[in-house]
Amino acid sequence: MAIPVAILAATAGVVILVFKAIYSVFFSPLARIPGPKMYALTSWRLAYDDWVGERTRKMYKLHMKYGTAVRVGPNEVSFSSLAALRTIYGAGSGFERTSFYRMFEVYGRKNMFTFGPGRDHAARKKMVANSYAKSSMLKGDIATLIEDKARQYVDFIEASDNRTSEIFASLHYFSIDSITQFLYGKSGATACLTGSKVHRDLISDIIDKARRRLSWFSVHMPDFINAVYAQTGLLGAIAERYLYPMQKPTTYTGIRDYAMRACETFADDAANKSIAEIDLEPSVIAKLWKHHTTQKKDGLDNADIAAECADHLLAGIDTTSDTLMFAIWLLSRPENRKYQEKIIADVKSIGTESLNEHGIPRAEACDKLPYVAAVIKETLRLFPPLPGSEPRLSHATTTIDGYVVPANATVSISPLVLQRNPDVFKDPLTFNPDRWLSEDEDTAEMNRWYWAFSSGGRMCIGLHLAMAEMTTLLASVYRKYNTVPTDGFDKISPGVTRA
Numbered sequence: 001m002a003i004p005v006a007i008l009a010a011t012a013g014v015v016i017l018v019f020k021a022i023y024s025v026f027f028s029p030l031a032r033i034p035g036p037k038m039y040a041l042t043s044w045r046l047a048y049d050d051w052v053g054e055r056t057r058k059m060y061k062l063h064m065k066y067g068t069a070v071r072v073g074p075n076e077v078s079f080s081s082l083a084a085l086r087t088i089y090g091a092g093s094g095f096e097r098t099s100f101y102r103m104f105e106v107y108g109r110k111n112m113f114t115f116g117p118g119r120d121h122a123a124r125k126k127m128v129a130n131s132y133a134k135s136s137m138l139k140g141d142i143a144t145l146i147e148d149k150a151r152q153y154v155d156f157i158e159a160s161d162n163r164t165s166e167i168f169a170s171l172h173y174f175s176i177d178s179i180t181q182f183l184y185g186k187s188g189a190t191a192c193l194t195g196s197k198v199h200r201d202l203i204s205d206i207i208d209k210a211r212r213r214l215s216w217f218s219v220h221m222p223d224f225i226n227a228v229y230a231q232t233g234l235l236g237a238i239a240e241r242y243l244y245p246m247q248k249p250t251t252y253t254g255i256r257d258y259a260m261r262a263c264e265t266f267a268d269d270a271a272n273k274s275i276a277e278i279d280l281e282p283s284v285i286a287k288l289w290k291h292h293t294t295q296k297k298d299g300l301d302n303a304d305i306a307a308e309c310a311d312h313l314l315a316g317i318d319t320t321s322d323t324l325m326f327a328i329w330l331l332s333r334p335e336n337r338k339y340q341e342k343i344i345a346d347v348k349s350i351g352t353e354s355l356n357e358h359g360i361p362r363a364e365a366c367d368k369l370p371y372v373a374a375v376i377k378e379t380l381r382l383f384p385p386l387p388g389s390e391p392r393l394s395h396a397t398t399t400i401d402g403y404v405v406p407a408n409a410t411v412s413i414s415p416l417v418l419q420r421n422p423d424v425f426k427d428p429l430t431f432n433p434d435r436w437l438s439e440d441e442d443t444a445e446m447n448r449w450y451w452a453f454s455s456g457g458r459m460c461i462g463l464h465l466a467m468a469e470m471t472t473l474l475a476s477v478y479r480k481y482n483t484v485p486t487d488g489f490d491k492i493s494p495g496v497t498r499a
């Protein structure tokens with residue numbers, strides 16, 4: 001009796017799938033790494049955690065159960081140890097960012113965040129590194145910029161009804177006004193704090209809940225996303241109606257358009273200036289312009305420069321404003337009033353000689369405040385604004401934390417998992433800035449596990465800018481006010497960080 005070809009093909013398909021599953025779970029080189037079998041079987045298990053917004057919390061639970069190495073996919077391992085941190089993220093480790101980062105490409109161009117190989121990344125980083133040095137933040141033009149924005153923030157609160165502010169929005173105004181001026185100079189700065197409605201509207205696409213759905217598809221089904229958004233005509237209309245995870249304008253479209261216009265305006269101005277004049281400007285775009293095609297053969301074109309700046313713009317908005325929001329929310333909670341009193345005492349210790357002409361504490365003085373630093377560190381420990389795994393791969397087989405990991409497997413560490421480790425941080429889920437104040441061995445150990453800004457060659461380049469913005473804003477606010485949640489807000493979390 002002849003067996004229909006379709007049945008034969010289906011049977012063969014099932015046999016191959018079963019064989020692959022058995023191989024993946026029991027015989028793959030990653031098989032000896034502990035973890036739930038379902039995760040070893042299929043990457044869709046982890047994708048499901050992502051879909052329901054539980055991925056990072058799930059990683060934490062898995063590490064609590066299985067230890068410092070957990071297999072979380074057929075070809076993916078999550079680590080949570082200092083040994084793994086050094087091997088994967090240590091300077092010169094040879095591990096690269098994975099294709100996950102492609103979704104951060106802007107206008108189809110690579111940028112510092114998305115470059116894979118170290119050489120391309122290092123060349124680009126060299127062009128802007130000076131702008132981000134700590135010495136550039138605490139004195140001169142950039143310090144003045146940050147102090148000005150802190151003053152505008154205080155003025156904004158003063159002008160609000162009952163000095164009540166919805167801090168998600170107002171702190172986003174502060175961070176976007178700061179980063180746009182830092183990147184593009186005064187002519188390219190937004191003016192959210194001083195009332196521009198058009199600029200304030202830029203943050204509305206950040207709030208859209210569909211943004212998370214779009215990110216999910218971009219990570220787990222990138223080809224689908226590319227195909228769907230590329231359709232035009234009738235197919236485009238059908239895709240838009242039934243298949244778009246997020247309607248246009250999609251995430252950050254407004255901010256990306258703004259970034260492109262700021263770059264074009266800069267390019268028009270630059271055409272009438274000498275490179276020596278441009279070099280005197282403190283903005284990041286001015287530093288990049290020295291590498292423009294008009295200055296160098298094989299230099300960067302307008303789109304490269306626009307993309308680089310747009311990426312820094314996106315990196316510099318939510319990170320600082322979410323951290324500030326969590327800090328103020330935490331300090332405002334009734335059980336944390338004692339910490340609020342301590343931060344107020346710390347910022348009131350600033351002498352009048354360290355205030356600027358508007359009574360705003362100077363960035364340099366804010367940098368030296370121990371309790372402000374402890375509050376920020378503790379906020380970033382408990383609620384890092386980028387809490388999730390930072391995926392990397394190596395083209396060579398590597399031993400990580402005692403486990404042999406084959407070439408091209410995805411490995412990662414999550415700051416949230418590291419920073420809530422109960423063996424290192426006593427009562428890890430409790431906000432307690434005091435834990436950072438002593439100088440004993442326990443604090444030294446906590447510092448080794450503190451990883452909110454990542455580490456090695458790909459650590460956050462905006463660290464010093466972010467710290468200067470956050471210390472100056474907190475000092476300016478708590479010198480003048482104490483903060484309490486408005487009715488109802490003492491019972492809920494701001495919930496931006498999906499832990």
Ligand code: HEM
Binds near residue numbers: 114311315452457
């Ligand atoms: C509280 C504030 C901030 C935190 C916690 C933070 C955290 C981080 C982390 C964890 C990474 C590495 C991500 C990964 O590898 O997956 C990163 C990279 C980066 N951050 Fe930040 N960031 C902050 C503020 C900023 C600001 C204000 C800027 C300003 C431009 C910025 C620009 C960047 C850039 C350009 C990279 C890529 C660096 C590279 O690949 O060399 N960040 N940041």
